[in-house]
Amino acid sequence: MKEHIDYLSTLFVGIDIASRVHVISALDFNEEFYIRMKSVENTQEGAAFIEQMISDVLKHNHQFKYVMIGMEATGFYGVHLANYLSASDLLAPFSVRVYCLNPKEVKNYKKSFNDIGKNDGIDSYVIADFARVGRIAIKPWRGSQYLALQRLTRHRMHITECIAREKTYMLNNIYLKFSEYALLRDGQHPFANKYGATAEAILTEYTTNEDIAKSSVEDLVAFINSKSKGRIADPEETAKILQAAARNSYRLDKCLYEPLTISIASSFNCISSFERELKAIDKAVLQTVQGLNPDEYTVLNSIPGIGKVYSAGILAEMGSIKAFPNANALAKYCGIVWNDNDSGDFVAEDKHMSKAGNRYLRYYIIEAAGSVIRHCPEYKAFYDKKYAETRNHQHKRALALTSRKFIRLLFGLLDKGQLYSPEKSR
Incomplete structure (x- = not known):
């Protein structure tokens, strides 16, 4: 649901975002330039300069009652500027709205221009014009509270992707060391948690498949009970599945077993660390979200x-x-x-x-x-x-x-x- 905006009384500002230098253009509804493709450094001082430029235009042109600022959501390079301008005291009397636009939408809009060049100055004009013609259909920048929560929830997603990636990588090494174990499906797998403490112990404390295959059932059952703390309902059946998998797995040269075991142990350590971080992130997320919508x-x-x-x-x-x-x-x-x-x-x-x-x-x-x-x-x-x-x-x-x-x-x-x-x- 769009808010009502009087476009005839609005200054449209387009900012082309980059890591080092931003380019800013500003125009009114009749396409008259008030700031023409001005380069400004991506620094705190540069943000203050942009704020002052816009403020000067508003001060000397009394027809403007609103400010609409559009910038492409280019990675994280525009975050500080969006935060700064949306919280500006100088621009607040003009109901300033800052929008982080999808670059794909701006790119498609730019195609509607004939014989337009490609440079940062032109892009800032295209962004301002994109706002001028009413193509913006998203909500304005929502400020620091949302940014704080977003940083945590996005980092949480990053952590879960790291865990999934590490598990996939580890499975390659598990297959090389213990091929039949890696191929066991959920219904056949001896452990409910394939990445739990008992699974880790089997894969890292037994160096070769022969060690598992030649171990007595009693010793293997005792090992499983010790590592699972007695939580496995039928440890004897689990021991038999593991020994059958060990006997049917490919045999490797002895020089390969120890490096593979070290790699698998390292992956388990990484997964364990990521999971601890995930719990800490979840706790921080729940604290940050309080009072927000x-x-x-x-x-x-x-x-x-x-x-x-x-x-x-x-x-x-x-x-x-x-x-x-x-x-x-x-x-x-x-x-x-x-x-x-x-x-x-x-x-x-x-x-x-x-x-x-x-x-x-x-x-x-x-x-x-x-x-x-x-x-x-x-x-x-x-x-x-x-x-x-x-x-x-x-x-x-x-x-x-x-x-x-x-x-x-x-x-x-x-x-x-x-x-x-x-x-x-x-």
Whole structure:
């Protein structure tokens, strides 16, 4: 839902962001320049200079009542400037709005200009004109509180990606050392947690597969009981599975076992460290989110399985639901939409997800949907139905479609300010 802005009384400012130097242009609704492609250093002093330039224009041109500032969301180089200008006391009387724009949208808009050159000055003009013609459809920069939460939730995603990457890398080494163990699936695997303390002990304290195969069942059972602290229900069956896997695994030259074991042990240490950091980040997220959009946070937490951390991640990236006119706009913003792949009477069965939107919001919505599937029978039934419809990419497809259904629920509850109930979800 866009706020009402009198465009005839607005100064449109475009800033092309770079690591060292920004370029700024400013124009009115009639395309008259007030600042023409001015280069300014990306420093605190440069930000103050930009603030003063804009303030001087407003002071000497009394037709302006509003300021709209657009800048491309180029990595993190514009974060300090967006924060500075949105909190400016000099610009506050003019209802300053700072927008971090999707570079892809600006690039597509630039194509509408004929014979326009490529330089930073031109780009700052294109950004200002993009704002002038009313193409901005996002909410303004939301300030330091959201940035603080966003830094934590994005770092949390980074940590989870590091854990997943380390596990994948470790599995390569496990396969080289203990091939049959690495190939055991969930139903056959001896340990509920493949990366737990008992699994780690088996893979790092037994140097070779022969050591496992030749060990007596009694000794192996005693070892498993010791490392699992008696939590494994049938340690004897576990010992037999491990010995069968050890006998059927490829044999290696003896010189390979110790380096592989050291590498696997190192990966376990990395995963353990990342998981400790993840707990610390989760604690910090819950502290930071307090008092930030409390009503919307309460609505999100009312959905079974979504959890406080995923709610915080969604809130940090989405901001207020009022920024979106409908559920489709929210889905598009996070990239959970599908590109058409049709021609004439042909309708393609495989359509690729766009993924052009906010990847952090997409991550938290998909993770939250996966958790809701496990806690909400309606979503479990929907997931199972979509899973059975195809043989290709079954889980990914079903989870993506369930996430889209989840977005509709999310938008409906947040838009009306209602808590979840099974009747409302339908």
